[in-house]
Amino acid sequence: MAIEIKAPTFPESVADGTVATWHKQPGDAVKRDELIVDIETDKVVMEVLAEADGVLGDIVKSEGDTVLSGELLGTLNAGATAAPKAEAKSEAKAEAAPAAKAAESDDELLLSPAARKLAEENGLSSGEINGTGKGGRITKEDVLNAIEAKKNAPQAAPAAAAKPAAAAPAVSLGEGDRIEKRVPMTRLRARVAERLVSAQSTMAMLTTYNEVNMKPVMDLRSKYKDLFEKKHNGVRLGFMSFFVKAVTEALKRFPAVNASIDGNDIVYHGYMDIGVAVSSDRGLVVPVLRNAEFMSLAQIEGGIADYGRKARDGKLSIEEMTGGTFTISNGGVFGSLLSSPIVNPPQTAILGMHKIQERPMAVNGQVVILPMMYLALSYDHRLIDGKEAVSFLVAIKDLLEDPARLLLEV
Structure with missing residues (x-):
């Protein structure tokens, strides 16, 4: 059937x-x-x-x-069954050329299609190439190295050749050649590009910056991370959960930052679905923590870790990436010291985290080395005024520099 x-x-x-x-x-x-x-x-x-x-x-x-x-x-x-693989055409042929078949089979296993084509063009066999890939597999780079080595090898003396050899094919890649590779853009990356360009052309986007002293959060994390992991079945305490909690508390005070624009209407959301930007092999994805205002630190960390695994495995569902009222992007994990994130429409704001960098800071008239992080808030000026955006970012800064305020909600 x-x-x-x-x-x-x-x-x-x-x-x-x-x-x-x-x-x-x-x-x-x-x-x-x-x-x-x-x-x-x-x-x-x-x-x-x-x-x-x-x-x-x-x-x-x-x-x-x-x-x-x-x-x-x-x-x-x-219900059907697959036909058995075709046998050799004749037993005589199989006995006549076992070595050739074995060599051909080995070549098939060791040489990728691109590497095989390049080797054939330059008259190289697999025995002349040193494979550095997994299991001795020969990559295109290995072929290029073999071509270069062959080109630079000293020429044999004329007496060494008993018969005139056929001229080898011309080397297609030289030292001065420049290689280009053209691949189609994935649908995900094309869609991300389209949305980012659209956001910049349709929004009155502006970015405000501040810096936060991460020492209080780092001290708290260092003190309780082992107990936290043991208590919550292996869930590790990171920095992202503190930022999510600080964002949800700040959004309660500034609901316009949690709103979105729909045509000529402003939609104020009575919930906080926080998108967390995650980098994957296919591009940037933004899974959403639903009702993050009700989540504990452990639930936030567990949810983010789960999304990270799914993103790496390509298992994120559309439902997990749909919606969101506010986004957090952490470029600091890649070493970014400062950037201006682009708002993810129809949201009206996005928070950018960055690298924690030790810097000399003036504290009570004294120069102190502190672990500082730059924060960036990009927002749609059509809905959020500058005063509101700056106050929102300062609220996040104050909450992170005194984590007890997260518990007390003050």
Whole structure:
């Protein structure tokens, strides 16, 4: 029985998707709930699983094709069994050239397609190349190194050659050559670029800066991190939970920063869904902590750690990245000392955290070395006035420099 393999049902915010990878080919055996194909949207990669045991039939949509919600991707022959792999054409041929087959098989395993093509163009065999990849695999860089070594090797004496050798193909890459590689932009990165450009062209965006002394938070974390981890089943105490708590407390005082603009209307949200920007191999994603104002430090840290794992594995769902009333971006983990984050529409503000840097500071007339962090708040000036934005950022600074105020809500 043939079962249709269809694209998942996309949410309203996702118009279409792209076939990213077919994990099975026609004629391959498939187990129930086994991954068959990945569909990439502008937010997440959605997996299509097999509905039953069987054999993959025809593929209707190839890799790179655009698909709509519920569109046919291919067919699955339920209950069928895969045909055995074809044997060698003849036993005589198999006995005649076992070494050649083995060498060809080894080349297939050791050489990537790009490396194999480059080696063939320059008359190199796998035995002449030193593979540095995993399991001795030969990479394109290994081939380039072998070409360079061959070019710089001393020429053999004329007497050494018994027969005139065929001229080797010209080396395609020299020392002065410049290499370019062109790859299509992923849908996620294209969508992020589109939204960021749109935000800058449609908002009256402005950024205000301040700095915060992180010593009180660092001392508190150092004192209780082991007890915290033991108490909360391995959840580690980081800095992000303090910032999320400080942001939710400051948003209570300045509700306009938690609002959004919808056409000519201002929407004030009675909840605080905090987006936390996370970097992944596919690009920047912003999963959301729902009702963060009610979450404990342990719940915040656990939620962020879970989102980080899902982002690395490409397992974040669209629902986990939809919405959000305010965003926090931490460029400090990559060493950024100062930046101006771009607001994520339809939100009206975003907080940028940065690297903690020890600097000499004047405290009560004395010069003291303190761990300082620059904070940046980018906001939409159409809704948030400068006084309100600066006061919001100062409130976060005060709460972090005296963490007891987070508990007392003062």
